Amino acid sequence: MISINNFSKAYNKKEYVVKNLNLTVNDGDICAFVGHNGAGKTTTLKCMVGILDFSDGDILINGKSIKKEAISCKKEIAYIPDNPEVYDHLRGIEYLNFIASVFKVPKDKKEALIKKYGDLFEMTEFLNQEIGGYSHGMKQKISLIAALIHDPKVLILDEPFVGLDPISTHYLKEEMKSMVKSGATIIFSTHILDVAEKLCNKIAILKNGSLVYSGNMDDLVRNKSLEEIYMEIDNGKLN
Amino acid sequence: MANLINLTKINFGNQFRTSIDSSILSLLKILLFISLYCILGLFIYRFANYMVTTFNKLGMPELALSEFFAFGSVFILALSIFRMDIFNSKDHDLLASLPISKKIIVASKLINVYIFNLLIIAIIMVPAYIAYINVASYSPNFLLLALISILTIPIIPTIIAVFLNSIITIISTHFKYKKIIQTILMLILMVFSLYFAYEMNSNLELNLFNISESFNNFFNSFYPLTKYFTSMIVDNNMHSMLIFIGISILSIIVLTIFLSIFYNKVTNKIAVRTHHNINYKHISNHSYFTNLVKKDIKRVLCSPNFLLNSCIGLILLILIPIILFFVNINDIENIALTEDTLIKYLPIIFAFFILLSSTTSSLISLEGKRIYILKMLPIKFSKIWQSKVLSNYIIILIASFISLVIFNFSLNLTLKTNIEIIMIILSSGLFISLYGLVINLVFPNFSWKSEIKVIKQSASSFITVITGLLIGLFIVYKCNTFPNNYIFLLFISFIIVSFILVLFLQIVGFKIFEKLNT
Numbered sequence: 001m002i003s004i005n006n007f008s009k010a011y012n013k014k015e016y017v018v019k020n021l022n023l024t025v026n027d028g029d030i031c032a033f034v035g036h037n038g039a040g041k042t043t044t045l046k047c048m049v050g051i052l053d054f055s056d057g058d059i060l061i062n063g064k065s066i067k068k069e070a071i072s073c074k075k076e077i078a079y080i081p082d083n084p085e086v087y088d089h090l091r092g093i094e095y096l097n098f099i100a101s102v103f104k105v106p107k108d109k110k111e112a113l114i115k116k117y118g119d120l121f122e123m124t125e126f127l128n129q130e131i132g133g134y135s136h137g138m139k140q141k142i143s144l145i146a147a148l149i150h151d152p153k154v155l156i157l158d159e160p161f162v163g164l165d166p167i168s169t170h171y172l173k174e175e176m177k178s179m180v181k182s183g184a185t186i187i188f189s190t191h192i193l194d195v196a197e198k199l200c201n202k203i204a205i206l207k208n209g210s211l212v213y214s215g216n217m218d219d220l221v222r223n224k225s226l227e228e229i230y231m232e233i234d235n236g237k238l239n
Numbered sequence: 240m241a242n243l244i245n246l247t248k249i250n251f252g253n254q255f256r257t258s259i260d261s262s263i264l265s266l267l268k269i270l271l272f273i274s275l276y277c278i279l280g281l282f283i284y285r286f287a288n289y290m291v292t293t294f295n296k297l298g299m300p301e302l303a304l305s306e307f308f309a310f311g312s313v314f315i316l317a318l319s320i321f322r323m324d325i326f327n328s329k330d331h332d333l334l335a336s337l338p339i340s341k342k343i344i345v346a347s348k349l350i351n352v353y354i355f356n357l358l359i360i361a362i363i364m365v366p367a368y369i370a371y372i373n374v375a376s377y378s379p380n381f382l383l384l385a386l387i388s389i390l391t392i393p394i395i396p397t398i399i400a401v402f403l404n405s406i407i408t409i410i411s412t413h414f415k416y417k418k419i420i421q422t423i424l425m426l427i428l429m430v431f432s433l434y435f436a437y438e439m440n441s442n443l444e445l446n447l448f449n450i451s452e453s454f455n456n457f458f459n460s461f462y463p464l465t466k467y468f469t470s471m472i473v474d475n476n477m478h479s480m481l482i483f484i485g486i487s488i489l490s491i492i493v494l495t496i497f498l499s500i501f502y503n504k505v506t507n508k509i510a511v512r513t514h515h516n517i518n519y520k521h522i523s524n525h526s527y528f529t530n531l532v533k534k535d536i537k538r539v540l541c542s543p544n545f546l547l548n549s550c551i552g553l554i555l556l557i558l559i560p561i562i563l564f565f566v567n568i569n570d571i572e573n574i575a576l577t578e579d580t581l582i583k584y585l586p587i588i589f590a591f592f593i594l595l596s597s598t599t600s601s602l603i604s605l606e607g608k609r610i611y612i613l614k615m616l617p618i619k620f621s622k623i624w625q626s627k628v629l630s631n632y633i634i635i636l637i638a639s640f641i642s643l644v645i646f647n648f649s650l651n652l653t654l655k656t657n658i659e660i661i662m663i664i665l666s667s668g669l670f671i672s673l674y675g676l677v678i679n680l681v682f683p684n685f686s687w688k689s690e691i692k693v694i695k696q697s698a699s700s701f702i703t704v705i706t707g708l709l710i711g712l713f714i715v716y717k718c719n720t721f722p723n724n725y726i727f728l729l730f731i732s733f734i735i736v737s738f739i740l741v742l743f744l745q746i747v748g749f750k751i752f753e754k755l756n757t
């Protein structure tokens with residue numbers, strides 16, 4: 001479970017990127033985090049993971065504060081950034097071994113999961129190549145495999161579908177559904193509202209650093225599409 | 240501990256990996272590197288042998304080891320200080336999201352820097368030790384102590400370099416224009432380093448009755464740990480060894496804790512994008528050519544690495560007259576140079592330093608994967624190369640003329656000398672700007688991950704610097720053989736070669752540019 005309480009983030013004393021955000025994503029939820037460019041989505045996700053510090057409020061991962069028990073929280077999280085920066089001169093398999101060793105994944109399980117996800121995302125034949133030679137989509141896939149091989153309880157993804165081919169997109173969505181069925185918590189930012197509408201049971205909409213809507217997808221989307229509702233919210237017609 | 244080992248392995252593999260399995264060319268590169276490393280070792284051995292033999296004649300061969308230790312340590316410090324930015328790494332977000340403590344992240348980065356410096360100190364100290372045991376008598380523990388010393392020597396200089404660099408980064412993150420502040424602070428540090436080197440040099444007071452003590456005092460003042468090192472290696476003093484190793488390990492622990500305290504704060508501040516409210520008056524009405532030139536000048540000025548490495552000649556050219564403004568050259572000890580001699584050779588000095596300053600040798604490579612933007616622009620290649628040459632030329636002209644103005648305040652320069660210097664500035668500046676661009680066009684490198692790879696370690700920057708240095712040394716060496724019209728001859732030579740380079744760029748350059756591919 002992710003619990004964000006009175007969270008604010010300012011890069012300098014005057015300029016708040018996110019203001020007083022309250023959001024709860026329960027176990028078994030897939031939550032879409034939606035908002036315009038510069039709304040504060042990536043900043044919030046980075047604070048959830050512990051990449052960025054923040055002073056106001058708190059973020060709890062399965063009841064533990066990311067501020068106070070960062071290492072303990074990070075053991076349960078997998079994070080995939082929007083632009084995965086992985087070690088270019090390492091081979092894919094070396095990178096996966098590194099991540100598995102950090103999370104202390106047992107050898108048998110590691111081998112089985114690398115094979116499973118390598119085949120699923122059609123990466124097995126490229127694992128012996130240097131990451132520097134990968135396309136953006138392949139880097140995205142290797143980050144996904146790295147995120148999934150340690151069985152995370154909380155998955156935080158920043159625009160995960162950008163650069164992925166249709167088949168991998170399909171399998172990622174299926175994997176996300178399967179993970180939440182077994183009790184994981186997933187939150188991801190996206191601009192693709194169709195995907196958000198079909199995949200997620202929760203949605204949070206951010207505008208200029210403030211949460212303008214959060215709740216069940218079904219409660220928000222009834223007679224209209226998410227795109228239409230989002231446009232209305234953005235224009236201030238809907239509160 | 241397991242995370243530290245894993246992270247160190249990953250960092251090491253990522254930094255030094257060359258895919259030897261993929262091509263013979265990579266294998267050749269490694270062989271070439273090993274050969275050059277060994278050849279350098281042989282040269283250092285010859286020099287060490289000469290020093291040990293010389294000091295042995297005075298009955299104190301151990302002074303050669305002290306000398307190599309002190310200068311080796313300071314060399315590592317000087318080499319590391321401007322390039323060891325612990326906070327600016329591309330893997331920060333990845334590492335920060337993993338369950339790895341900040342101390343482990345910082346320690347792994349320090350170890351990475353240490354391993355690189357270990358290779359350097361090995362090539363300096365191993366030949367010195369071999370030369371020493373060939374000549375002097377040594378204790379049974381010598382080889383073990385020598386090995387321990389090689390592993391320990393790089394620690395303190397690495398720690399000092401990382402500490403100073405980190406302090407500069409920490410201070411600069413408090414400002415809106417971080418990069419500019421960082422560059423200015425680096426320059427100030429460079430001035431202090433020069434002053435420190437000068438002060439150390441003036442500390443060498445030879446006492447003919449006790450030469451050994453004089454040199455020991457000098458090396459100790461140059462690098463205070465020298466006395467522990469000498470005592471450990473030569474006198475087999477275990478107490479000194481423990482102090483030497485203890486100080487090194489303690490300094491690593493203290494620095495790791497210090498940097499881990501600031502790590503998140505600094506990396507967070509580095510990540511901040513400064514918001515500048517757009518002022519519509521500032522929307523440029525300049526031509527595309529002016530904008531191309533401005534883009535490249537900004538590229539140089541906003542990167543401390545680029546500025547300090549590619550424009551080092553110009554920086555020194557400005558620093559020298561500033562120092563002379565405060566210090567009378569006739570009063571400087573240990574320098575056999577009068578004001579008249581300096582004035583006489585000033586045009587040559589300008590030529591020497593300008594020839595070391597070429598940003599164009601990296602400007603094409605630094606476009607990196609964005610080179611397609613230039614290739615897609617609906618403008619002729621001639622305008623692109625002219626803009627790049629002009630950007631370097633403008634930087635050279637501004638820096639050189641600032642230097643010349645300050646020289647006029649510091650020294651009594653005649654009109655003739657001023658004209659000669661201006662001729663040299665105009666011609667040598669044009670030559671090196673064009674030459675650097677031609678070399679970069681022939682040896683481009685678009686597959687870099689860090690700009691340091693292009694600025695310091697690429698073939699084009701290496702060839703340009705070596706050529707500039709060799710031409711500069713040749714000009715200095717030959718300056719007494721052409722007393723009267725030497726400057727005029729240099730001016731004409733630079734202009735003729737520049738003209739040939741322009742023809743090359745016009746006729747062949749655009750074909751090479753069209754074929755450039757990332």
